[in-house]
Amino acid sequence: MRWTRKHLLTMRELDASEIVLLVDTAASLQEIATREIKKVPALRGKTIVNLFYEPSTRTRTSFEIAGKWLSADVINFSASGSSTTKGESFIDTAKNIAAMSPDVVIVRHSSAGAAELLARTLPCSIVNAGDGAHEHPTQALLDLLTIREKKAHFDGLHVAIVGDIAHSRVARSDIHGMRKLGVTVTVAGPPTLIPPFVQELGVKVSYRLEDAIRDVDVIMLLRLQHERMTNGLIPSLREYSRYWGLTLDKLAKHARPDVLIMHPGPVNRGIELAPEVADGPYSVILGQVAKGVAVRMGVLLLLAGSKADAP
Amino acid sequence: MSLVVTRGRVIDPANATDGVQDVLIADGKIERVGARLPVPAGAEVVDAAGKIVCPGFIDIHVHLREPGHEYKETVATGTRAAAAGGFTAVACMANTSPVNDNRSVTDYILAKAQDEGAARVHPIGAVTRGLLGEELAELAELAEAGCVAFSDDGKCVMNAGLYRHAMEYTLPFGVPVISHAEDTTLCHGYAMNEGVVSTQLGLPGAPAAAEEVMVARDILLAELTGAHVHIAHLSTAGAVRLVRDGKARGVRVTAEVTPHHLLLTEEAVRTFDANTKMAPPLRTKRDTEAVLEALADGTIDCIATDHAPHALAEKEGEFDHAAFGIVGLETAVALLLDRLVRPGLLPLATLVSRLSRDPARLLNLPGGSLAPGAPADVTILDPDREVTVDPARFRSKSRNTPFAGWTLTGGPWMTIVGGKVVRL
Numbered sequence: 213m214r215w216t217r218k219h220l221l222t223m224r225e226l227d228a229s230e231i232v233l234l235v236d237t238a239a240s241l242q243e244i245a246t247r248e249i250k251k252v253p254a255l256r257g258k259t260i261v262n263l264f265y266e267p268s269t270r271t272r273t274s275f276e277i278a279g280k281w282l283s284a285d286v287i288n289f290s291a292s293g294s295s296t297t298k299g300e301s302f303i304d305t306a307k308n309i310a311a312m313s314p315d316v317v318i319v320r321h322s323s324a325g326a327a328e329l330l331a332r333t334l335p336c337s338i339v340n341a342g343d344g345a346h347e348h349p350t351q352a353l354l355d356l357l358t359i360r361e362k363k364a365h366f367d368g369l370h371v372a373i374v375g376d377i378a379h380s381r382v383a384r385s386d387i388h389g390m391r392k393l394g395v396t397v398t399v400a401g402p403p404t405l406i407p408p409f410v411q412e413l414g415v416k417v418s419y420r421l422e423d424a425i426r427d428v429d430v431i432m433l434l435r436l437q438h439e440r441m442t443n444g445l446i447p448s449l450r451e452y453s454r455y456w457g458l459t460l461d462k463l464a465k466h467a468r469p470d471v472l473i474m475h476p477g478p479v480n481r482g483i484e485l486a487p488e489v490a491d492g493p494y495s496v497i498l499g500q501v502a503k504g505v506a507v508r509m510g511v512l513l514l515l516a517g518s519k520a521d522a523p
Numbered sequence: 524m525s526l527v528v529t530r531g532r533v534i535d536p537a538n539a540t541d542g543v544q545d546v547l548i549a550d551g552k553i554e555r556v557g558a559r560l561p562v563p564a565g566a567e568v569v570d571a572a573g574k575i576v577c578p579g580f581i582d583i584h585v586h587l588r589e590p591g592h593e594y595k596e597t598v599a600t601g602t603r604a605a606a607a608g609g610f611t612a613v614a615c616m617a618n619t620s621p622v623n624d625n626r627s628v629t630d631y632i633l634a635k636a637q638d639e640g641a642a643r644v645h646p647i648g649a650v651t652r653g654l655l656g657e658e659l660a661e662l663a664e665l666a667e668a669g670c671v672a673f674s675d676d677g678k679c680v681m682n683a684g685l686y687r688h689a690m691e692y693t694l695p696f697g698v699p700v701i702s703h704a705e706d707t708t709l710c711h712g713y714a715m716n717e718g719v720v721s722t723q724l725g726l727p728g729a730p731a732a733a734e735e736v737m738v739a740r741d742i743l744l745a746e747l748t749g750a751h752v753h754i755a756h757l758s759t760a761g762a763v764r765l766v767r768d769g770k771a772r773g774v775r776v777t778a779e780v781t782p783h784h785l786l787l788t789e790e791a792v793r794t795f796d797a798n799t800k801m802a803p804p805l806r807t808k809r810d811t812e813a814v815l816e817a818l819a820d821g822t823i824d825c826i827a828t829d830h831a832p833h834a835l836a837e838k839e840g841e842f843d844h845a846a847f848g849i850v851g852l853e854t855a856v857a858l859l860l861d862r863l864v865r866p867g868l869l870p871l872a873t874l875v876s877r878l879s880r881d882p883a884r885l886l887n888l889p890g891g892s893l894a895p896g897a898p899a900d901v902t903i904l905d906p907d908r909e910v911t912v913d914p915a916r917f918r919s920k921s922r923n924t925p926f927a928g929w930t931l932t933g934g935p936w937m938t939i940v941g942g943k944v945v946r947l
Contacts, residue, residue, distance in 0.1 A: 303840050323841035324714075
C-alpha cells in the first residue's frame with residue numbers, strides 16, 4: 213500500500229486500506245515520544261504552516277510538535293474571525309501564505325468546506341484540522357489508533373457516540389472511519405442534536421443513554437456547546453446532564469466492565485461526563501491526546517516526506 | 524420602418540400558432556403573421572429558416588442591482604444580459620439600495636431603462652418600507668408609478684397580519700403580491716437544503732418545510748383576501764402539492780420555478796462551490812421531478828431565472844459566508860432547450876408558453892403574444908446552435924453561475940424589442 217493523496221481533507225474520501233496505512237504509520241512513530249532526543253530528520257527543510265481560524269490549543273500544539281519532531285519548520289498563523297469580519301479575506305490570506313512556498317498548510321476553520329476551498333486554490337498539500345461541523349480527520353485517526361491499541365482489532369466492535377452529533381465534525385469523521393473498518397456505530401442524544409437522515413451514514417440511532425451504552429465496547433462522548441441551549445435545542449444544561457451526562461452509576465448499571473470512555477476534548481466536567489468517569493479507570497482521554505502527536509506525524513510524513521522515508 | 528421575419532417556425536401559444544410563417548412588424552408593433560407575406564418596400568428582412576420564432580421571452584424575477592449595487596449589475600448590463608439570453612423584458616426586484624419602496628426609485632429605474640435599457644424593464648415595488656417587514660410601503664403610488672407587482676423578495680414578510688393587509692390594500696390595483704416563501708425561524712443561518720447531504724457536509728440546512736409553511740400561509744391569506752399571490756422560485760414537492768390544491772379550490776395562487784431548481788439538486792453542493800448556494804436552496808431529485816411535472820401540467824405557471832448577480836469576492840470564499848444566488852439570464856433558455864426539450868421532458872411549445880404568454884398574463888404585461896397590435900417583442904431561437912457556457916463572455920457584470928463549462932445545444936439566436944433587432 214502506497215500513499216498517493218496530496219491532501220488529507222476528509223475521512224469520507226478515504227478507503228479502508230488508506231485509513232489502516234495512516235493508523236499503522238502513526239503506530240510506528242509513537243516510540244519517538246519516548247526517546248531522549250525527540251527528533252528525526254524526515255521533514256528537514258520542509259515548511260509547515262498551521263493556519264488556525266478558530267481558537268485551539270490541543271490540535272494546534274499537537275500539529276506543531278509533530279512537525280518539529282520531524283524536523284520541519286513550523287509556523288503558526290492564528291487569525292480570528294473570517295472574511296465577514298473586517299480585514300483580509302480567507303482566500304487572500306491563504307494566497308499570501310502560499311506565496312511563501314510552504315509544503316503543507318494545516319487549516320482549522322469554522323466554515324465547512326474551508327479545507328476543500330484551500331485544496332482547490334493553493335498549490336501545496338492541505339491537512340484539514342477541523343472545518344465547521346464537517347470533518348476532523350486527524351481526530352478520527354487518533355481515536356482509531358487508541359481503540360486499536362486497547363482492543364487489538366476493529367472486527368465486531370461497537371462504538372456509541374453520545375451528545376451533540378449535529379454540530380460535531382468529530383462525530384462525522386469518526387462515523388466514516390469506523391464504518392469503513394467494520395465497526396458498528398450507534399449515535400445517541402436528544403433528537404434535536406441528531407442530524408437528519410444520519411442513518412444513511414450507516415449508523416444506528418438511540419434517544420436513550422442507557423440503551424445506547426449497553427453492550428458497547430467504546431463510549432465516545434462529545435462536548436456540549438453552551439449555545440445549544442439559547443438556540444432552543446435543549447431546555448437546560450441541568451436537564452441535559454441529568455439525562456445525557458455519563459456518571460459512574462450509569463456506567464456500572466448499563467455498560468460493560470471493559471468499556472472504554474473517550475472524549476475529543478475539551479471536557480465539560482459535570483455536563484456530559486462526571487469527573488470520576490473522566491479520571492477513572494475506563495477513561496483513555498489523555499491517551500487520545502498523546503496519540504494525536506503520532507497521528508499527525510504520520511499524516512505529515514505521508515504528505516510531505518520523500519518516498520524513501522515512507523514506511 | 525418595417526421588419527419581416529421570414530420562413531421561421533412560429534410558436535405563439537397565445538394565438539395557438541405553430542407552423543412556418545412570416546412575421547410582419549411595423550412601427551414597433553406586430554402587423555401580421557401569415558404564410559409567405561409580401562415584403563413591403565424598404566422593409567428589413569430577417570431570414571429565420573430553420574429557426575423558431577416566439578413571442579418575446581419575459582423574466583419576471585430579476586435583480587438588476589441598480590440603484591446601489593452597481594458593482595454587481597446595472598440596468599444597462601442586466602438588460603444586455605437579458606437580450607443576449609433571449610429575453611425582451613424583465614421585472615426587477617425591489618431589494619436595491621435605496622429600496623424600491625417609493626416612487627422616486629421606481630422613476631429612477633424606469634428612466635435608466637428608457638435611456639440605457641436593451642430590454643423592457645418592469646419594476647416590482649417593495650411590500651414593506653425598507654424591506655423591514657414592519658410597515659407598508661406607499662403601494663398605491665408605487666403602482667401608479669409603474670410597479671407591476673409587489674414583493675420583499677430576498678426576505679419573507681414574516682408578519683402574517685401585515686401581509687394580509689398588503690394583499691387587501693393592493694386589490695384595487697390588480698397586481699399580484701409575490702412571496703419569497705421562507706419561514707426564517709425554521710431556517711435561520713442555513714447554507715443549503717436540509718437532508719442527508721447537509722448532514723454529511725456539516726452545513727446548516729433549510730428544511731423543505733421552511734418554504735412550505737409559508738406557501739401554505741400565503742395561499743390561506745390569498746383565500747381570505749381574494750388577492751392574487753404569486754409564489755417566487757417554488758422549489759419543493761410539498762409546495763407543488765399546496766399550490767395544486769390551492770388552484771383546485773379556486774384560490775388566486777400562481778407560481779414560478781427557476782432553471783436551477785429544475786436542473787440541479789443538493790448533490791451539486793458537495794463541491795463547496797458557492798455558485799451552488801441560493802435561496803431557496805437546491806433541493807432533492809424528488810423535488811426537481813415534482814417541479815418539472817408541475818411546470819408541464821401548468822400548476823407552476825412560468826419560468827423565472829431569479830437572476831442574482833454577485834461579485835467574485837462575494838462568491839469565492841467560505842461557503843457559509845458566501846452570498847446567495849446565481850446569474851441566470853444568459854444561460855436559462857439554452858439550458859432549458861438542451862436539458863428539458865431535447866430529451867423530451869417538456870414540449871417546446873410548453874416551454875415557449877411558460878417563458879412568454881404565461882408570465883405576461885400573470886403580471887398583466889404587454890407582450891407574450893404575436894397578435895396584430897401587440898408590441899413587436901420577438902425571441903428567435905436556433906435549435907441547433909451548440910455553445911459551451913463561458914462566464915467570461917457574459918454581458919452581465921457578474922459571473923456567478925454553476926453552469927460554467929456545460930455544453931448546450933439550442934439557444935437564443937436573435938432578440939427583437941419594439942420592432943428593433945437588439946445588437947449587442
